[in-house]
Amino acid sequence: MDKYQEAFDGIIERDERVEPRDWMPDEYRKHLIRQVSQHAHSEVIGMQPEGNWLLRAPSLRSKQVLLAKIQDEAGHGLYLYSVAETLGISRAEMLQQLHDGKAKYSSIFNYPALTWADIGAIGWLVDGAAIVNQVSLQRTSYGPYSRGMIRICKEESFHQRQGFEIMLHMANGTPEQREMAQDALNRFWWPSIMMFGPHDSDSPNTGNAMKWKIKRESNDELRQKFIDKTVPQAEFLGLTIPDPDLKWNEEKGSYDYGEIDWEEFWAVVKGNGPCNKERLDHHIKAHKDNAWVREAAEAYAAKTEGELV
Numbered sequence: 102m103d104k105y106q107e108a109f110d111g112i113i114e115r116d117e118r119v120e121p122r123d124w125m126p127d128e129y130r131k132h133l134i135r136q137v138s139q140h141a142h143s144e145v146i147g148m149q150p151e152g153n154w155l156l157r158a159p160s161l162r163s164k165q166v167l168l169a170k171i172q173d174e175a176g177h178g179l180y181l182y183s184v185a186e187t188l189g190i191s192r193a194e195m196l197q198q199l200h201d202g203k204a205k206y207s208s209i210f211n212y213p214a215l216t217w218a219d220i221g222a223i224g225w226l227v228d229g230a231a232i233v234n235q236v237s238l239q240r241t242s243y244g245p246y247s248r249g250m251i252r253i254c255k256e257e258s259f260h261q262r263q264g265f266e267i268m269l270h271m272a273n274g275t276p277e278q279r280e281m282a283q284d285a286l287n288r289f290w291w292p293s294i295m296m297f298g299p300h301d302s303d304s305p306n307t308g309n310a311m312k313w314k315i316k317r318e319s320n321d322e323l324r325q326k327f328i329d330k331t332v333p334q335a336e337f338l339g340l341t342i343p344d345p346d347l348k349w350n351e352e353k354g355s356y357d358y359g360e361i362d363w364e365e366f367w368a369v370v371k372g373n374g375p376c377n378k379e380r381l382d383h384h385i386k387a388h389k390d391n392a393w394v395r396e397a398a399e400a401y402a403a404k405t406e407g408e409l410v
């Protein structure tokens with residue numbers, strides 16, 4: 102076996118981290134660029150449904166908290182674009198792939214945030230699902246991705262709390278507020294479950310991801326963890342999860358749950374969800390409108406570089 106491959110296999114075997122200057126197989130590099138760039142796009146596109154509520158937040162406090170959360174998401178996107186850049190792809194190239202529809206972002210952000218309770222459901226369920234996934238990714242084999250996840254997870258816990266707090270207020274509020282909280286749960290439950298991706302048997306990337314320790318747990322294992330953790334929280338809120346087949350399985354020590362609508366999932370992933378077009382159009386417009394910021398930054402960098410020489 103080639104000595105480079107051997108060194109790489111040794112790093113994975115000993116559970117160390119692969120660093121940007123280490124040799125790595127092309128397939129490992131490509132796999133990571135795909136996953137990390139999609140993760141970065143998800144953080145950035147994910148700002149849109151919440152941003153939609155910034156000017157309508159019901160109090161100054163809730164507006165401040167939401168603003169801080171959305172800014173965190175922008176920061177997460179930046180860490181992740183930087184991680185992908187260490188693998189040899191430029192940010193401009195990643196954004197081009199997003200705008201051309203070649204790069205994906207999480208399906209969940211193609212659903213609309215229709216009411217203030219949806220902001221609660223997003224923090225509680227969407228960030229809650231993201232934490233389960235990202236806690237696992239803290240131990241991913243690529244060093245910069247792993248370290249980025251450790252930092253991101255600290256902030257995600259605050260995001261999940263802010264969402265749960267909104268749900269708690271609404272679930273204990275007026276009958277109308279309670280109804281809004283239940284309605285948000287009804288609409289966001291299944292899309293949140295779908296965030297974990299297809300079942301393991303239908304997941305083409307899981308095999309290599311597990312072999313290379315990019316993923317430490319499979320899509321189904323993480324989905325199950327999320328469900329087991331979230332059901333008692335819904336009970337605490339006095340809300341009903343919209344799944345008649347959800348029930349505790351004593352033998353398994355976890356919940357059984359109903360059939361996921363994979364047709365809906367793939368339609369959303371392929372660009373035909375309720376807001377896919379709106380999300381992408383908005384990103385492309387913002388990117389164009391803000392071209393002057395990039396040009397000014399580049400001109401400033403070129404000028405200061407000239408002065409330093």
Ligand code: BYC
Binds near residue numbers: 231304
């Ligand atoms: N949506 O072989 P599979 C946040 C694709 S943002 C769309 O299982 P893999 C937040 C998948 O890419 C954080 N596409 O793939 C921000 C693949 O297609 P390609 C979001 C999906 O990579 C703002 C194909 O289906 N978290 O927290 O092994 C506000 C087959 O799937 C989805 C991340 O991005 C999906 N849900 O596993 C609030 C986590 N699922 O690429 C909150 C990082 C699957 O071959 N990503 N696909 O064309 C991952 O952990 C993994 O990539 C996934 C999928 C678990 C998502």
